[in-house]
Amino acid sequence: ELKVEQNPLFLSMQEGKNYTIYCNYSTTSDRLYWYRQDPGKSLESLFVLLSNGAVKQEGRLMASLDTKARLSTLHITAAVHDLSATYFCAVEFSGYALNFGKGTSLLVTP
Amino acid sequence: ETGVTQTPRHLVMGMTNKKSLKCEQHLGHNAMYWYKQSAKKPLELMFVYNFKEQTENNSVPSRFSPECPNSSHLFLHLHTLQPEDSALYLCASSHDYRGNGYGYTFGSGTRLTVV
Numbered sequence: 001e002l003k004v005e006q007n008p009l010f011l012s013m014q015e016g017k018n019y020t021i022y023c024n025y026s027t028t029s030d031r032l033y034w035y036r037q038d039p040g041k042s043l044e045s046l047f048v049l050l051s052n053g054a055v056k057q058e059g060r061l062m063a064s065l066d067t068k069a070r071l072s073t074l075h076i077t078a079a080v081h082d083l084s085a086t087y088f089c090a091v092e093f094s095g096y097a098l099n100f101g102k103g104t105s106l107l108v109t110p
Numbered sequence: 111e112t113g114v115t116q117t118p119r120h121l122v123m124g125m126t127n128k129k130s131l132k133c134e135q136h137l138g139h140n141a142m143y144w145y146k147q148s149a150k151k152p153l154e155l156m157f158v159y160n161f162k163e164q165t166e167n168n169s170v171p172s173r174f175s176p177e178c179p180n181s182s183h184l185f186l187h188l189h190t191l192q193p194e195d196s197a198l199y200l201c202a203s204s205h206d207y208r209g210n211g212y213g214y215t216f217g218s219g220t221r222l223t224v225v
Contacts (some may be wrong), residue, residue, distance in 0.1 A: 018197065033214075040198075040221070042200060045213055046211070090214075097143060098155075100153040103152065
């Protein structure tokens with residue numbers, strides 16, 4: 001069965017703190033995507049990870065992929081309020097459309 | 111604008127109505143998708159079209175009827191919906207069905223309310 005699991009599903013963190021969101025998946029894949037969704041809005045592409053060991057960084061967010069562990073992480077550094085949103089990981093399993101995790105709702109508080 | 115345009119942005123319809131959602135992309139993509147996003151649920155894939163041919167139908171009730179007249183346009187025809195069908199309906203497109211490392215581009219969605 002194709003599964004994508006994110007944790008935590010809800011995350012409240014203070015501004016300035018660091019935290020990591022985890023994305024595990026059930027079957028071999030070397031293509032993983034991270035999206036951001038603001039309330040009532042569509043999904044915005046953040047990162048595309050296409051190989052084992054891939055690491056991408058944009059501002060305070062850094063994503064990595066370990067295909068052997070079937071794990072991706074989204075690390076938040078020195079969080080700011082503007083990062084409050086829901087973050088989804090999505091895995092491309094061979095022959096199937098993108099399979100999404102349930103999303104992590106992030107709230108950054110002062 | 112993401113390159114994928116959905117209309118209308120909001121739709122309120124009665125259970126006996128018939129309406130259609132429209133999705134348009136001019137990104138040169140060949141695959142298009144309908145997703146349903148309900149409150150507190152993960153994104154649910156509904157339909158996949160690749161080069162205008164339907165390749166996936168994830169056990170979607172027949173009150174939802176997709177149409178893909180060409181690679182740039184995708185419709186979702188709605189009839190006799192139920193209140194539990196109220197959700198955000200997202201359209202997406204990609205270079206081809208397997209994405210090939212480009213991921214999907216999503217539209218802004220249609221917020222559907224069934225009364």
